[in-house]
Amino acid sequence: MTETVQPFEADVSRVLDLVINSLYKERDIFLRELISNASDACDKLRYQSLSQPELLETDPDLKIRILADAALGLLTVTDNGIGMNREDLCENLGTIARSGTARFLEQLSGDKDKDLKLIGQFGVGFYSVFMVADKVVVQTRKAGEDKSWIWASDGRSGYTVQEAPATVPRGTSITLHLKADAKEYLDGWKIRQIVRTYSDHIGIPILLEVREKAGDGKAKAEEPQQINEASAIWTRPKSEISEDQYREFYHHVAHAFDEPFARLHFTAEGVLSYTALLFVPSTRPFDLFDPKRRHGVKLYVRRVFITSDLEALMPRYLRFVSGVVDSEDLQLNVSRETLQHGAVIAKMKKALVRRLLDEIAAKAKASTAASADGEAKPDGEAKTKSYEDWWAEFGSVLKEGLYEDAENREKLLELARFRSTHGAGWTSLADYVARMKEGQDAIYYISGESHTALRTSPQLEQALAKGVEVLLLDDPVDDFWLPEVKDYQGKPFRSLTRGEVDLSAIKAEGEAEKESEPKLDDEALKRLIARLKTALGEEVTDIRSSKRLRDSAVCLVADEHGLDLRLERFLKQHSQ
Numbered sequence: 001m002t003e004t005v006q007p008f009e010a011d012v013s014r015v016l017d018l019v020i021n022s023l024y025k026e027r028d029i030f031l032r033e034l035i036s037n038a039s040d041a042c043d044k045l046r047y048q049s050l051s052q053p054e055l056l057e058t059d060p061d062l063k064i065r066i067l068a069d070a071a072l073g074l075l076t077v078t079d080n081g082i083g084m085n086r087e088d089l090c091e092n093l094g095t096i097a098r099s100g101t102a103r104f105l106e107q108l109s110g111d112k113d114k115d116l117k118l119i120g121q122f123g124v125g126f127y128s129v130f131m132v133a134d135k136v137v138v139q140t141r142k143a144g145e146d147k148s149w150i151w152a153s154d155g156r157s158g159y160t161v162q163e164a165p166a167t168v169p170r171g172t173s174i175t176l177h178l179k180a181d182a183k184e185y186l187d188g189w190k191i192r193q194i195v196r197t198y199s200d201h202i203g204i205p206i207l208l209e210v211r212e213k214a215g216d217g218k219a220k221a222e223e224p225q226q227i228n229e230a231s232a233i234w235t236r237p238k239s240e241i242s243e244d245q246y247r248e249f250y251h252h253v254a255h256a257f258d259e260p261f262a263r264l265h266f267t268a269e270g271v272l273s274y275t276a277l278l279f280v281p282s283t284r285p286f287d288l289f290d291p292k293r294r295h296g297v298k299l300y301v302r303r304v305f306i307t308s309d310l311e312a313l314m315p316r317y318l319r320f321v322s323g324v325v326d327s328e329d330l331q332l333n334v335s336r337e338t339l340q341h342g343a344v345i346a347k348m349k350k351a352l353v354r355r356l357l358d359e360i361a362a363k364a365k366a367s368t369a370a371s372a373d374g375e376a377k378p379d380g381e382a383k384t385k386s387y388e389d390w391w392a393e394f395g396s397v398l399k400e401g402l403y404e405d406a407e408n409r410e411k412l413l414e415l416a417r418f419r420s421t422h423g424a425g426w427t428s429l430a431d432y433v434a435r436m437k438e439g440q441d442a443i444y445y446i447s448g449e450s451h452t453a454l455r456t457s458p459q460l461e462q463a464l465a466k467g468v469e470v471l472l473l474d475d476p477v478d479d480f481w482l483p484e485v486k487d488y489q490g491k492p493f494r495s496l497t498r499g500e501v502d503l504s505a506i507k508a509e510g511e512a513e514k515e516s517e518p519k520l521d522d523e524a525l526k527r528l529i530a531r532l533k534t535a536l537g538e539e540v541t542d543i544r545s546s547k548r549l550r551d552s553a554v555c556l557v558a559d560e561h562g563l564d565l566r567l568e569r570f571l572k573q574h575s576q
């Protein structure tokens, strides 16, 4: 086979450029990425071997080996996992297969600091090796296949793939030709320290072998030593897991790089025994609205990875949750059918959702209490996101649950935050209700493109004059749950832009109805309406005099039983 250099996809080149030029200060993470991929590859093989035990050949003990060869300046990470064939290599190490990448690249601004933060959140995966190596060689053979392949690249021009001259062991071996300024990664102490920091949660053994350059020119070899604990982190007692270890596990399992916003780690025993370790992110994943999004909650059965099928364990409106659920009771060869429709899984899912929502509610409560204290956190303690800031990023997804999950509707309504005419920030419905005026029996809202624009809407005039608070709904998803939900604690949601809204039962603020209604000349009004009707013709259903306005002359309202204005606009846009 001839060795022609295949160019990287344009996106890969852009990412490589960024990685090599701006991520320089965090070079250690390349090892974390390699180990993370090796561990994923072992998980995949272990799962496939359940139905095809022959895939394990004569090498059933899955492990990761690191070889540091100081004499040659080479660092090699080897796994005996699933391996890759030619197509896998081209697809995985020549393109950026991750679905969120396109959006990620769109968000790059050219501002180095900002982009660095972004790339830190996104993670760079395999390509991070080019921070420390000027040449990378991947030797691999896929489980169950005969042919071995060699992929090589300098991280600039492109890559080559050829068939290997001799068969290599199953799995993947990645050799880095370290740059002159990256020789520190040949130091056993340095490698141990990185593994301890980033990869201690990995559930399979990581062995390290260091070959030092001896003075006499001969290499001094050390016996390979296991350098991690190799027990799945979720099986350890909580008290023995540090915050850092939890965070690193989250980064691995979610393929994310932010601080988790909330965490849930518990073991359920009884009819159904399982351990769950789940995380709620603090920043929005790039592919949150991508239907092909992967990396959700992974299902394990007695420590064996089974699936990361998103919908099996989490409802769609919690698709940002990631982590692991490890069941003691399920069959290892659990079928797809059982996963999607089985009663056992459904029960587990229900319990997980309930506990997650409770955990988020606890965060909301703690966050409110903290802001009420008004106290700054002591120096050095990482600033955690406030609940409101978190809601701003995840609220529109969570609100999908208001129409998808009737059972948890009350919980979700308590979690929801809205913009309102009461101040510039967010409000909960409970706080809105507490501020309701005497005689007010509904929760009033108007909806539109943005809450800032809504603040000046003429639709608000009558309510504002009475001191009645109005929710300003500017999220398209609001139009979907409102018709389903109808009320909160018996108080109906009522739109100010629909039909005739009567606020006359509500006592006005301060001076009670002192400002008398200006007398209108009925005849003149009739003539005006008639003229307007001729002028506007079919454009409007009706023209009426109204009490809702104070300063503006006219405003548009929707028919009581027709579509709300915003929904109408939304549907128009989407049917084009």
Ligand code: ADP
Residues within 6 Å of the ligand: 033, 037, 038, 041, 079, 081, 082, 083, 084, 092, 093, 098, 124, 125, 126, 127, 172, 255
């Ligand atoms: P991610 O791990 O988020 O998918 P990476 O850039 O780290 O992204 O890796 C890209 C892909 O390359 C992986 O999804 C996997 O399919 C493949 N890959 C990388 N390393 C290995 C390995 N050691 N064994 C098998 N496949 C691998």
Ligand code: MG
Residues within 6 Å of the ligand: 033, 036, 037, 125, 126
């Ligand atoms: Mg990876």
